[in-house]
Amino acid sequence: MTLLDMVLHAPLLGFLALLFVPKASARMIALVISLVIFAMSLGLLAPFMGGATPNGLAFERNDVWISYPPIHYHVGLDGLSLWLVILATFLTPLAILCSWKYIEHRQKEFYAFLILLEFGLIGVFVSFDLFLFYVFWEVSLVPMYFLVGIWGHERRIYAAVKFFLYTMAGSVLMLAAIIYLYNKSGSFDYTEILSQLHSGKLSFDPHTQLVLFLAFFIAFAIKVPLFPLHTWLPDAHVEAPTAGSIMLASVMLKMGTYGLLRYCVILFPDAAHSSAPWIAGLAIAGIVYGALVAMVQPNMKKLVAYSSVSHLGFVVLGIFSFTQAGLDGAVYQMLNHGISTGALFMLVGFLYERRHSLEIAAYGGVATPAPNLAAVFLITTLASIGLPTLNNFIGEYLILQGASQAHFIWAVFASLGVILSACYMLWMYQRAFYGKASESVSHHIFDLTPREWLAISPLLVLMVWMGIFTQSFLPPISAQNALILRDVNQTQSRAVAAEVKP
Amino acid sequence: MTAFLPTSSEYIRILPEIILTLVGVLIMFLEAVTTEDQKSIFAPITVVGLAGALIGTFAAFGNPGPAFQGMLMVDGFATFFRVLVIGVGLLAVLSSSGYLRQENHRGGEFYALLLFSLVGQSIMASANELIMIFVGLEISSIASYILAGYLRDDARNNESALKYFLLGSFATAFLLYGVAWIYGTTGSTNLTQIRLVLLNGAEPVALAGIAAALIFVGLAFKVSAAPFQAWAPDVYQGAPAPVSAFLSVGPKAAAFAILLRVFMTAFGPISSSWIPMVWGVALATMTVGNFAAILQSNIKRLLAYSSIAHAGYVLVAVAANSGAGSAAVMFYMAAYAFTNIGAFAVVTYFARKGEKYVAVDDFNGLSQRNPAMAAMLSIFLFSLIGVPLTGGFFGKFYIFKAALDSNLIWLTVLGLLNSAVAAYYYLRILVVMYFKEPGESSENLPPAGAALQIAVYGSAIGTLVLGIFPSWVLDFVVKAGLK
Numbered sequence: 001m002t003l004l005d006m007v008l009h010a011p012l013l014g015f016l017a018l019l020f021v022p023k024a025s026a027r028m029i030a031l032v033i034s035l036v037i038f039a040m041s042l043g044l045l046a047p048f049m050g051g052a053t054p055n056g057l058a059f060e061r062n063d064v065w066i067s068y069p070p071i072h073y074h075v076g077l078d079g080l081s082l083w084l085v086i087l088a089t090f091l092t093p094l095a096i097l098c099s100w101k102y103i104e105h106r107q108k109e110f111y112a113f114l115i116l117l118e119f120g121l122i123g124v125f126v127s128f129d130l131f132l133f134y135v136f137w138e139v140s141l142v143p144m145y146f147l148v149g150i151w152g153h154e155r156r157i158y159a160a161v162k163f164f165l166y167t168m169a170g171s172v173l174m175l176a177a178i179i180y181l182y183n184k185s186g187s188f189d190y191t192e193i194l195s196q197l198h199s200g201k202l203s204f205d206p207h208t209q210l211v212l213f214l215a216f217f218i219a220f221a222i223k224v225p226l227f228p229l230h231t232w233l234p235d236a237h238v239e240a241p242t243a244g245s246i247m248l249a250s251v252m253l254k255m256g257t258y259g260l261l262r263y264c265v266i267l268f269p270d271a272a273h274s275s276a277p278w279i280a281g282l283a284i285a286g287i288v289y290g291a292l293v294a295m296v297q298p299n300m301k302k303l304v305a306y307s308s309v310s311h312l313g314f315v316v317l318g319i320f321s322f323t324q325a326g327l328d329g330a331v332y333q334m335l336n337h338g339i340s341t342g343a344l345f346m347l348v349g350f351l352y353e354r355r356h357s358l359e360i361a362a363y364g365g366v367a368t369p370a371p372n373l374a375a376v377f378l379i380t381t382l383a384s385i386g387l388p389t390l391n392n393f394i395g396e397y398l399i400l401q402g403a404s405q406a407h408f409i410w411a412v413f414a415s416l417g418v419i420l421s422a423c424y425m426l427w428m429y430q431r432a433f434y435g436k437a438s439e440s441v442s443h444h445i446f447d448l449t450p451r452e453w454l455a456i457s458p459l460l461v462l463m464v465w466m467g468i469f470t471q472s473f474l475p476p477i478s479a480q481n482a483l484i485l486r487d488v489n490q491t492q493s494r495a496v497a498a499e500v501k502p
Numbered sequence: 503m504t505a506f507l508p509t510s511s512e513y514i515r516i517l518p519e520i521i522l523t524l525v526g527v528l529i530m531f532l533e534a535v536t537t538e539d540q541k542s543i544f545a546p547i548t549v550v551g552l553a554g555a556l557i558g559t560f561a562a563f564g565n566p567g568p569a570f571q572g573m574l575m576v577d578g579f580a581t582f583f584r585v586l587v588i589g590v591g592l593l594a595v596l597s598s599s600g601y602l603r604q605e606n607h608r609g610g611e612f613y614a615l616l617l618f619s620l621v622g623q624s625i626m627a628s629a630n631e632l633i634m635i636f637v638g639l640e641i642s643s644i645a646s647y648i649l650a651g652y653l654r655d656d657a658r659n660n661e662s663a664l665k666y667f668l669l670g671s672f673a674t675a676f677l678l679y680g681v682a683w684i685y686g687t688t689g690s691t692n693l694t695q696i697r698l699v700l701l702n703g704a705e706p707v708a709l710a711g712i713a714a715a716l717i718f719v720g721l722a723f724k725v726s727a728a729p730f731q732a733w734a735p736d737v738y739q740g741a742p743a744p745v746s747a748f749l750s751v752g753p754k755a756a757a758f759a760i761l762l763r764v765f766m767t768a769f770g771p772i773s774s775s776w777i778p779m780v781w782g783v784a785l786a787t788m789t790v791g792n793f794a795a796i797l798q799s800n801i802k803r804l805l806a807y808s809s810i811a812h813a814g815y816v817l818v819a820v821a822a823n824s825g826a827g828s829a830a831v832m833f834y835m836a837a838y839a840f841t842n843i844g845a846f847a848v849v850t851y852f853a854r855k856g857e858k859y860v861a862v863d864d865f866n867g868l869s870q871r872n873p874a875m876a877a878m879l880s881i882f883l884f885s886l887i888g889v890p891l892t893g894g895f896f897g898k899f900y901i902f903k904a905a906l907d908s909n910l911i912w913l914t915v916l917g918l919l920n921s922a923v924a925a926y927y928y929l930r931i932l933v934v935m936y937f938k939e940p941g942e943s944s945e946n947l948p949p950a951g952a953a954l955q956i957a958v959y960g961s962a963i964g965t966l967v968l969g970i971f972p973s974w975v976l977d978f979v980v981k982a983g984l985k
Contacts, residue, residue: 066971066972066973066976067973067977068973068976068977068980069903106870134890135890135891136890138889138890138895139889139890139891141889142884142889145929145932146936149932149933149936149937150936150937156937157933157937160933160937161926161929161933164925164929165922165925165926165929168887168922168925169919169922172918172919172921172922173915173918173919175899175902175918176902176906176914176915176918179899179902179903179906179914180906182903183903183906183907
């Protein structure tokens with residue numbers, strides 16, 4: 001039993017335990033469970049400390065789950081998954097804290113589903129068996145479906161069903177591709193398939209590779225979500241309860257970008273290279289489109305949701321730049337987006353709890369009755385638009401640098417997104433927080449409570465920390481990305497050489 | 503002619519059928535001599551009889567081989583399906599005893615008919631000869647026709663039984679015509695013999711192909727494959743809910759056993775002529791079932807269309823025509839049996855007396871009235887969707903894996919997309935149970951009876967075990983599957 005096993009299984013046990021605890025104490029128990037899991041997950045950092053890069057996977061465990069076809073419980077941790085796991089364990093207690101008052105009915109089930117979601121999310125990031133990965137991928141879908149459907153707003157049912165069906169439709173194609181890979185390689189094991197690919201034992205003609213690449217790509221692109229497959233996201237976000245929005249935006253969307261990097265790019269480098277211009281085009285379209293649509297949203301949550309479409313376009317662009325800076329930026333930006341968008345959704349949730357409206361027009365002058373809330377919101381807004389010394393700046397900068405190394409024109413168009421994000425975020429901030437407080441605003445709005453401070457301050461600390469001390473986070477990521485790029489470019493050059501030879 | 507008289511080990515090989523028949527006859531006798539108050543003894547007797555039949559099945563498996571001049575073949579394949587149909591019978595008894603009491607129809611004949619139907623299905627599972635197949639099919643079907651109309655004062659029950667009877671007889675006629683045709687062509691009704699004749703290639707393939715098509719039509723009726731699926735929604739909707747549960751699994755599993763045995767053994771040599779036919783029917787069945795289910799507002803009817811769609815998935819594995827395909831069919835039928843019986847059992851419970859509440863909207867907010875039962879139904883629905891960690895997922899996975907092994911790439915892709923479409927209508931039931939507020943229909947929900955609870959929880963455990971430890975069953979079916 002490694003520490004990673006414990007971190008992975010603790011949420012499942014927590015979920016089962018929550019089903020049997022008395023209703024009144026459910027949220028307290030859920031909080032304690034999630035904090036314990038978070039504390040344990042910090043221990044996962046040990047092998048990566050001090051610039052050390054473990055050889056292979058840390059905390060690796062490879063046991064037979066099903067003997068035939070050979071499906072293994074193969075889990076491990078590398079520089080790519082490390083921070084995403086910690087992001088999931090870190091945000092779960094915060095999501096519980098900010099639901100403390102917000103969730104009034106059926107509390108027990110709510111917290112149980114939240115913890116079950118954590119189980120699925122951690123599992124996705126640590127699986128090194130394609131089949132196991134698929135299992136977790138689908139398992140994470142179920143709790144989110146219930147979180148949106150039961151505790152969401154008016155159109156929650158539509159949003160929950162749309163969310164489920166979109167993801168399901170994408171992932172069945174991925175399943176077909178996984179089975180096809182197994183039939184060719186005789187294994188579901190990620191490292192085994194990879195070594196077969198590298199040794200040339202397993203190879204696909206360009207056409208097959210492209211089809212397989214696309215089957216994975218569509219599943220991940222829906223999850224990211226990449227323009228034009230993003231339409232489920234605004235619905236899901238607007239309707240989800242605060243905690244659901246936080247987990248969805250901060251961690252769940254990263255399943256898509258993580259999958260792009262871990263599976264699409266690494267397993268099918270040639271197809272990834274050849275389709276990179278198209279994907280970068282979609283990413284840039286998403287960056288600009290998301291920003292433009294965000295600008296005209298009257299609903300705060302929808303605005304933040306569209307800003308996510310824009311921000312995740314950056315991540316995809318970074319991945320498909322195939323440069324060290326681009327990849328580093330992409331992974332770093334996954335974390336940044338998790339922190340700052342999570343914080344934005346939390347703050348919007350705080351406002352909603354006070355005023356029971358998500359319309360920007362229902363606010364105005366909030367800074368007067370709630371100066372602290374306004375200050376915190378401002379810091380988060382600035383982080384989100386990429387102000388230097390705050391976290392997003394680093395990620396966006398690295399991505400733009402990587403993109404410009406690949407094709408300068410990509411960086412030019414993508415930077416439009418940075419400018420636009422300043423417009424829509426600051427404009428929203430101005431309309432909601434400045435001006436004269438109306439009667440209803442000053443009547444309903446009060447400043448942050450201690451519990452809310454507790455929930456938001458870890459995020460604020462991280463925004464600054466990640467913006468200044470990048471060295472605390474980047475080394476394991478960079479080391480992993482260097483390995484990825486080495487492999488990907490190697491196979492690429494081999495493919496080019498093979499083409500030149502005859 | 504060697505040994506004309508059957509040996510004792512041949513009798514052991516039909517022990518389950520003997521036990522089932524004897525218990526069924528015993529119940530018929532007891533029915534005549536019991537008073538109204540004593541009617542509660544039939545369910546326990548049936549359970550004991552089924553347990554005996556299970557033991558008999560294992561005894562038969564301890565001594566495998568052909569019986570009665572090769573009419574029956576007791577092997578791993580037959581044993582698997584025997585255990586499956588008897589298990590289905592067990593779950594059906596548990597979920598119907600409370601129902602019959604509630605409808606004031608506690609006659610012994612229900613259990614006797616159920617047992618006779620199982621005799622037929624058990625024979626179908628082990629038959630290796632076309633006449634035997636026909637006999638098994640008829641025993642099973644005739645008992646099922648009566649079961650479908652069991653509540654004889656109920657108009658819908660009558661309609662259901664009549665439809666089932668007319669269309670079912672029609673289908674059997676096709677089958678019989680096919681049997682006659684193949685006998686005329688090859689001079690034998692024994693599957694192994696037919697295979698040998700066809701392997702020689704002396705007979706015109708076209709004639710054998712026609713026979714295969716006729717037999718396929720007959721069996722396609724029984725498994726409710728398109729375009730012969732029209733009876734299923736009406737029958738399942740009209741029949742008593744526990745009977746629908748039974749009909750949607752037991753006879754279907756037995757018919758698939760025959761389908762595999764006839765087509766992989768007897769018609770194996772001419773597979774290139776029937777695979778395209780199965781391919782088309784599989785696709786049509788999945789598509790018709792799923793898209794029609796989307797439009798349903800009655801849960802029993804919805805589950806009926808869903809069971810049509812699932813027959814389509816299984817046909818994908820039949821089209822694979824391989825050892826992996828046959829193993830996939832076996833695993834899928836096991837997973838599907840637990841799932842569907844469980845789902846129908848919960849529906850039986852929520853529908854209450856006179857099956858008053860069977861519209862999808864009647865399930866509004868039931869998760870707040872009986873969280874445990876709603877959670878169980880969710881497990882079954884997730885299994886029907888094919889979400890991992892349930893048996894339904896692995897069933898689908900093995901089917902599509904077998905199909906890809908046999909290079910049926912398009913059928914796989916279309917089948918998987920179909921299963922994404924299917925998620926929509928299963929989710930509708932989850933939506934009403936969990937996301938809607940309880941309405942008038944959820945008032946006065948009585949507690950679930952003990953037997954029904956055993957059936958529901960047992961099915962849920964089965965569904966989850968097949969989803970988490972599939973090797974337990976899979977290792978067996980891979981060995982036992984037809985090659």
